[in-house]
Amino acid sequence: MASSLRFPLSSSLLILFVIVPICHAQQSFRPKALVIPVSKDAATLQYVTRINQRTPLVPLSLVLDLGGQFLWVDCEQNYVSSTYRPARCNSAQCSLARASGCGDCFSAPRPGCNNNTCGVTPDNTVTRTATSGEVAEDALSVQSTDGSNPGRTVRVSKFLFSCAPTFLLEGLATGVSGMAGLGRTKIAFPSQFASAFSFHRKFAICLSSSTTSNGVVFFGDGPYVLLPNIDASESLAYTPLFINPVSTASAYAQGEPSAEYFIGVKSIRISEKVVAVNATLLSIDSEGFGGTKISTVNPYTVLESSIFNAVTKAFIAEAAARNISRVASVAPFDVCFSSKNVLSTRLGPSVPTIYLVLQNKNVLWSIFGANSMVYISDQDVLCLGFVNGGENPRTSIVIGGYQLENNLLQFDLATSRLGFSSTLLGRRTTCSNFNFTSNP
Ligand SMILES: *[C@@H]1O[C@H](CO)[C@@H](O)[C@H](O)[C@H]1NC(C)=O
Ligand SMILES: *[C@@H]1O[C@H](CO)[C@@H](O)[C@H](O)[C@H]1NC(C)=O
Numbered sequence: 001m002a003s004s005l006r007f008p009l010s011s012s013l014l015i016l017f018v019i020v021p022i023c024h025a026q027q028s029f030r031p032k033a034l035v036i037p038v039s040k041d042a043a044t045l046q047y048v049t050r051i052n053q054r055t056p057l058v059p060l061s062l063v064l065d066l067g068g069q070f071l072w073v074d075c076e077q078n079y080v081s082s083t084y085r086p087a088r089c090n091s092a093q094c095s096l097a098r099a100s101g102c103g104d105c106f107s108a109p110r111p112g113c114n115n116n117t118c119g120v121t122p123d124n125t126v127t128r129t130a131t132s133g134e135v136a137e138d139a140l141s142v143q144s145t146d147g148s149n150p151g152r153t154v155r156v157s158k159f160l161f162s163c164a165p166t167f168l169l170e171g172l173a174t175g176v177s178g179m180a181g182l183g184r185t186k187i188a189f190p191s192q193f194a195s196a197f198s199f200h201r202k203f204a205i206c207l208s209s210s211t212t213s214n215g216v217v218f219f220g221d222g223p224y225v226l227l228p229n230i231d232a233s234e235s236l237a238y239t240p241l242f243i244n245p246v247s248t249a250s251a252y253a254q255g256e257p258s259a260e261y262f263i264g265v266k267s268i269r270i271s272e273k274v275v276a277v278n279a280t281l282l283s284i285d286s287e288g289f290g291g292t293k294i295s296t297v298n299p300y301t302v303l304e305s306s307i308f309n310a311v312t313k314a315f316i317a318e319a320a321a322r323n324i325s326r327v328a329s330v331a332p333f334d335v336c337f338s339s340k341n342v343l344s345t346r347l348g349p350s351v352p353t354i355y356l357v358l359q360n361k362n363v364l365w366s367i368f369g370a371n372s373m374v375y376i377s378d379q380d381v382l383c384l385g386f387v388n389g390g391e392n393p394r395t396s397i398v399i400g401g402y403q404l405e406n407n408l409l410q411f412d413l414a415t416s417r418l419g420f421s422s423t424l425l426g427r428r429t430t431c432s433n434f435n436f437t438s439n440p
């Protein structure tokens, strides 16, 4: 927790005289929000963020996992830090982490292997592999922001996370040393940052569509300013977030609610046509099946097969009405079109718009060409960027990364509400337009 928060604000002036000799002045600065960059890895299509951890600080690349439970990092390789502290059995840290076991480690002590510590289940949500890991805390540093530029670097001296063995990195982008979970748990990034700096339990993601320029994640409330001076937090529509009572993650914590973010899609429209979808699939049942979640570890939206078939059929019909003709599929996509007869617009290829209808018919998440069509460059082919999730998947609709790019999404944990912008291209900006040049 931030050392500046050990004292109530009212007494901070008084205390200042006492602590100045031992405490760097920077520690009394309280940020209103934090900012981290996110890049898109060209080889894996994973979204990768960078954060500094340990003493002395080490820059870490981490795969961003919107529904992830917490930060986990490889502690087997190159973990050197004078501020690493394992969480002792039955400590407050263990209960905050909702740690399961309590145990010993039968080899030489090192980060990730200590006696009398509690453990959790770090999870590689890309490959759906889970294992056990020691709960620990260490220093973390991140840049504050006024919403327009990065500001001073601030430090969380005891940031809780889980150690993991090196093999858990398999399937992640090259150079990555773990995953950054932004889920709804008390030890995921949003809650730990909010409690360290006493700001609202809100955060926002804005993923770039480019593999060469950074998108951004903000922790705390807006403004979220993108060049040329557009506060993207002003273009949000809101919809309730739902908690899935049963975790959909591969193995961890049986009986725990899911750390992921679900929204209530009531129906789907293609242009003006309502797609007939089995409504049962759109709600979450008592065993945690069904519903719609948002995911940054799925590169493309995944639809349960009957929904996939209905949506693609309607889309193909609407496209045909515009003389857009279907061509052979290009994996992993089933539905592809000749790019002939498709105009380019500011919102991407001019194709039928897909609408996710939320709590009522006036609250729509609109998916325009830039977020629906994937251009296969060497073939002059455009594919619908949705994939078939088969029958009986755990979750009926998983909105994936491609559909999130250049959309601002704000998650409010206190009120369980999602703010979503639909494409920012319509506002003449993009998610790679945060000005990462620090204010002097
Ligand atoms: C844990 O305790 C056992 C038994 O005392 C000892 O053999 C082992 O080396 C210890 N492990 C660590 C990591 O300290
Ligand atoms: C709708 O989906 C539910 C859940 O998969 C299934 O039990 C039911 O038979 C489906 N209804 C129709 C009409 O297909």
Ligand SMILES: *[C@@H]1O[C@H](CO)[C@@H](O)[C@H](O)[C@H]1NC(C)=O
Pocket (backbone or CB within 6 Å): 321, 322, 323
């Ligand atoms: C589609 O093509 C036909 C035949 O070439 C033409 O008559 C029609 O106007 C076209 N429709 C649209 C929407 O472009």
Ligand SMILES: *[C@@H]1O[C@H](CO)[C@@H](O)[C@H](O)[C@H]1NC(C)=O
Pocket (backbone or CB within 6 Å): 149, 227, 435, 437, 438, 439, 440
């Ligand atoms: C980005 O921010 C820096 C620091 O405030 C400023 O000097 C620069 O002009 C900004 N860049 C643009 C394109 O506005």
